[in-house]
Amino acid sequence: MAVPAGVNKAFYTNLAGLPVDTVANVLDLGKTAIGAPYMAITGKVAPDWLQVGDRKNVAGSSDWISEKINDGAEKLGVGSPINNPRPDDKASRVLYSTGLLAGSSVIPDPRAKLSGAQQLANASIGGAGGAVSGAVGEQFPEWAGLAGMTPSLAIAGGSSAVRTAARGGESGRKKMEQRVTDLKNGGITEPSLGLATDSKLVMGLENILSQTPGSVGLYSKARDKNVEGMKARAHQIRDDISPTHGPVESGEAIQKDLKGAFKDRIGTTYGLLNDRVEKAVGANTPVSVEESILKSGLLTTPIEGAASTSSNFINSRIKKINNDLTSDAGGKPAEVVNSKVLGADGKPAFQTITPATQPQGVPFSALKDLRTKIGKESQSNAIMGTPEQADFKQLYGAMSQDMKNGVLNADLKSGANPFTAGSGTTALNRANTYYSKAMNRADELNSLSNRSTPEGAFNSVSSSLNAGPSVYKRLRGVITPESRQKIVATVIDDLGKATPGQQGVEGDAWSPRSFLTNYNKLDTGTRSELFKRLPGGAQHADSLRDIAKASEMLGDSSKLWANPSGTAPALTARGAGYALTVGAFFQPVLAGATATGLALGHQTSKRLLLNPKFTSWLAKAPKVNPRDMQRHAQRLVQNASMTGDKQFQQDVNEYFKSVEYGLNNQEQDEATTSD
Secondary structure, eight states, X not given: OHHHHHHHIIIIIIIHHHHHHHHHHHXXXXXXXXXXXXXXXXXXXXXXXXXXXXXXXXXXXXXXXXXXXXXXXXXXXXXXSSSOSOTTOHHHHHHXXXXXXXXXXXXXXXXXXXXXXXXXXXXXXXXXXXHHHHHHHHHOGGGHHHHHHHHHHHHHXXXXXXXXXXXOSHHHXXXXXXXXXXXXXXXXXXXXXXXXXXXXXXXXXXXHHTTSTTTHHHHHHHHHHXXXXXXXXXXXXXXXXXXXXXXXXXXXXXXXIIIXXXXXXXXXXXXXXXXXXXXXXXXXXXXXXXHHXXXXXXXXXXXXXXXXXXXXXXXXXXXXXXXXXXXXXXXBOOEEEEXXXXXXXXXXSOEEEEOOBOOOOEEHHHHHHHHHHHHHHHTOTTSTTSHHHHHHHHHHHHHHHHHHHHHXXXXXXXXXXXXXXXXXHHHHHHHHHHHHHHHHHHHHHHHHHTOSSHHHHHHHHHHHGGGOSHHHHHHHTTSOHHHHHHHHHHHHHHHTBOOGGGOOSSSOOXXXXXXXXXXXXXXXXXXXXXXXXXXXXXXXXXXXXXXXXXXXXXXXXXXXXHOTTOOOOOOOHHHHHHHHHHHHHSOHHHHTTTGGGHHHHHHHHHHHHHOHHHHHHHHHOOOOOGXXXXXXXXXXXXXXXXXXXXXXXXXXXXXXXXXXXXXXXXSSOGGGOOO
C-alpha cells in the first residue's frame, strides 16, 4: 500500500497543488518581508493581513487538497489513500519514496503531448529513482537526493536542463564563460550566478532574495567583496604606473618641471641649434648690431618736450647696454673739442669736430651669446609681467634681426643658397622656430606653474580632461616621464572615488558607479593620449577598460548591486512581480530550489547563487552526453567534498533534490534534446 499511497500523494496533492503553492509561497514571502521589519520597528504584533496562515485554509494548495482527501476517506471509513500506512517501517518508507517520485514523474499537462508509453517510462524512471533515494537515505540521508537522481541521469541526461535554465544552451555557456572571464579581468573573481549568466530571471531572483529577512547581510558582503576586488584591480594599475601619486605630488611635479626642467631644456636645445648656425657662419665673422643699438637707443631716449619726466621710465640697464654695445661694436659718437682761446664774447674762438664712427659690429659668437642672455633675462621670474620684461623682449627681437641679417650676408658672401639645407639661414630659421614655439608653450602653461598650490595645478589639468586632451598634450611634451606617470596614476585613483554623499570618514570609499561615470567622461581620444608614451600604456588602458566593463555589468545585473549604501529596502510590488515570474514560469529544475522554497528554504538558494564553485560548475560545463551526466553531477559532489565546507555540501545536496524534482517533471523527453 505504500507505493500507491506515494503515487497518490505526489500526483493528486503535490502536482495538483503546485500552482497555488507557488503563488502562496510568494505571498507569504511578501508578508514576511513586510511583517518582520514592522514588528522590529513598532514592537507590535503584525496585523492579521500580514500573518502567514495555515496552508490547509488556502483553497487549491497541496495541504488543502490533502485535508479534503483525508476528510473524505474518513467519512467513507477507509484508510487514507495518500499517507504512508507504515511510516515506522524502513521498507515502507523506501516504497513510499518510490511512489512519490513515480507519481511526480507523470506530466498532467495535455500540452506536453506525451504518449502513454512515455508517461509510463517517466513514472518507471521516477519510481526507480525514488527506490534508490529511499534506500540510500535510510543509511546516508545527506546523499539521498543524489542517489535518487542516478537512474534519471543515466537514462535521460536531463541535468542539462539546470544549465539551460540558468544560462541557455551551448551559446549561452560560451557567453557565460566569457562574462566570467571579463568579470575576473575587472576584479570580480566570485560573481553571483545572475551576474555570471546575465539571466534576467536569475537576477530577478537574486534581487528578491537580497531583500528578504536574513539575506541582507549575505548579499551585502558579496557586493562588498566584488567592489573590493575591483578597487584592488584599479589600485594595482595605478601603482604599476607610479607608486607615487596624489594631487599634491602630481601638482608639485608639474610646477617643478615647468619652472626648472622645461626652461633648462629649452635653453639647452636652443643653444645646440644656435651652435649649428655659428658653425655655418663662422664664430669670428663680424656682424652688424645696428638694429640692436637702434632699438636700445629708442627705448632709452627721453620724450622730446618732457625729457626730465620721461627719464623716470627709462630702463637704466637697457641704457647701459646701449652704450656698451655701441662701444663693443667699435662705434664712437661725434666729438667736439673747444679751443682754449676765447673770443671777445667769452666763447671759444673755434671748435674741432671729430665725426662719429659708425659701429663695425661684433663677432657672430658674441652676438649669439648676448642674445641668449637677453632671452633668459626676458623670462626671469624677477621681472615677469613688468615693463622691464617688455623692454628686454623688444631688445631680444632686435638682436634676432641682427643675427638674421648677419647670417644672410655670410651666406651670400660664401655663395651658399640661403634657402637650402646646410645654409646658415636655414639653421637659424630652425632655431628661431623652435624657440618661438617653446615660448608660446611656456606662456600657455604659465597658469599652471603660477598656481598658488600644487593641487590647484593638478586639478586644473584633471578637470580639463573632460573637455578633451588638449591641455594634457601640451603639458605632456614639456614635463618628465616620471611626472607624466604621477599624473596618470592620480587620474586613475580619482576615477573610482565615491561621491561626497557616499563617502565615509576616511574619504577612501570606492564606487563602481563613480568609476564608470568618470571613465565615460574621458572620450576615447583623451584615454589614448593619457596612456601614450607610458611604459606598458596599451596594457594599462585595456586593464582599465576591463574594470569599466565589469562596472557596467555590475550596474546592469540587478538593483542589489547598484545599491550604493549597501542597504536593502523592503520587498516591493515590483519585487513580488519578479517572484511571480520566477515561481510560475521558471523551469522546474531551478524552481524546486528557488521559487517554491523561497518562504521555507531560501537560505540554500541564495548561498548557491553566490557560491563561486557552483557558478564555475555551470559556466565550464561542456556539452554533456546523457551517459556522462552522472559523472558530471558527481564532479560537483567531489568539489563540495574537497572544500571541507559542510554548509556547501549540504547546499549541494539540497540542490540535487531540487534537480531530482525537475527531472521527473519535464514537459518533454530530455533524451531527444541536443544540449
